Amino acid sequence: MANNPVFLNLVLLEGQPLTLLHAAKQAGFDEVEIWQENVLAAEGGAEAIRAQAQRLNLGFTNCQVLRDFAGAPRVLREEKRQQAQQFFQLAQAIGCRTVQAPACTRTDCQADLIDEDLCWLSAEAARHDLRIMYEPMAWSTVDNRLGPTWQRLKRLDLPNVGLVVDLFHIAARGDDASVLDAIPADRIYEVQLCDMAEAVTPGDMTQLMETARHCRLLPGDGILPIATFVAALQRKAYRGPVGIEVFNDRLKQQAPQSAAAQAFAALRRCWP
Template sequence: MANPVFLNLVLLEGEPLTLLHAAKQAGFDEVEIWQENVQAAEGGAKAIRAQAQRLNLGFTNCQVLRDFAGAPLALREEKRQQAQQFFQLAQAIGCRTVQAPACTREDCQAELIDEDLCWLSAGAARHDLRIMYEPMAWSTVDNRLGMAWQRLKRLDLPNVGLVVDLFHIAARGDDASVLEDIPPQRIYEVQLCDMAEAVTPDDMLQLVDSARHHRLLPGDGILPVADFVAALQRKGYRGPVGIEVFNNRLKQQPPQVTAAQAFAALRRCWP
């Protein structure tokens, strides 16, 4: 596999340093790590960085700067402080990218999104970092990949790129054709998963519950994973591709077992 392959640690349960080892042992090159993983690790950021260096394990991104772009003006200073904290955290563990999904607040201020993303881009650049912008199915404004791409295309920020997450694309009713107009270099990562049954924004409660607790490994459900993979490979996408699966049952297994299952699923769907 020419692309770096990663595992989002949300799939595993256990002590964070052990999770890093389980991911590497399974065959992954990188992990998506959460702020909570770093905070829970004995020894904190310093220990996480040392363990990753010992294992020669990279970080796809540090998660997750929530509800930043479009937050109400009354929260702007608080949100910018949170962003600075994420920049510092990413640098402390040796990670170059922070994930900042599209705002999900009901009081999201659409007119502030451009300004906030420009600020985030400039702030990240001062730390030699990148920003991954993810349209989620329940985001208030940029809830479809095409919408998010049109915004980033217009803003043309050199260090802000897209997250392609199959769950959120499918939940909004889009298919692989949504990838056609996006240059591969503007896609910063691809998150693969599957689902047992169709979910739509018509039933937001079911959608969110499925997203946060019942995603499946790619190839175990009903999504046309092969169509998305083929479209990305035709485009010549060479960035990170991996597994982001929130699944309560898999999380209960020993992390080494689940990580191995995730890697096997990735090998099957991304040859």
């Protein structure tokens, strides 16, 4: 853990946003993944979030989540671009350099527009001195596996767009750690760790999304070969942020200090 910033996705915690930042820092995390909803719900808004983070010396791994951007139908293009600009402004307001934009999940996703949209997003983010984290999710319409998504980014060669490596989405699609072999370490912008109690069926979207949004486990508490993924990342000398993204209803009901401490302990065990 000494060479990697460690983060907690605030989705694990319940409570007032400023309290959640304190809980994450108290547990030992260097950074947090913060949601737009966290910023909007904070008393004092973005200014208060930024001031609290500065007091705590707590960084932001990213601001999320810019949904369904790349590949949205043309009729929505202007609306989506306005949303992106709002996210850029929000990220800058809290002192965050990275916006997360997962692959489109719409059933009417336009595959032929994805490249163009990512290029626009890259150029606009660069004007704001920001980066984009592009995440293939197991239920994304087109870019739903890490390997093919990396091939797209490799072909586009956008200097400020990199991958999110999320173990849940990799395993949910039936891939293993070998999918990481071809990806340069500097093109991975973050690694999200979690676990699951039982395997999900890639074609069963109901089960997959229920597990993803409510029943993920802390790494080491389930069946995923966490150590294999960690070893693959460490072999390639990955030095970027690594952390916990766990959607878990039971943990979310606990005091944020307790849930954050459990998350940090799990991270220490699996990422030495």
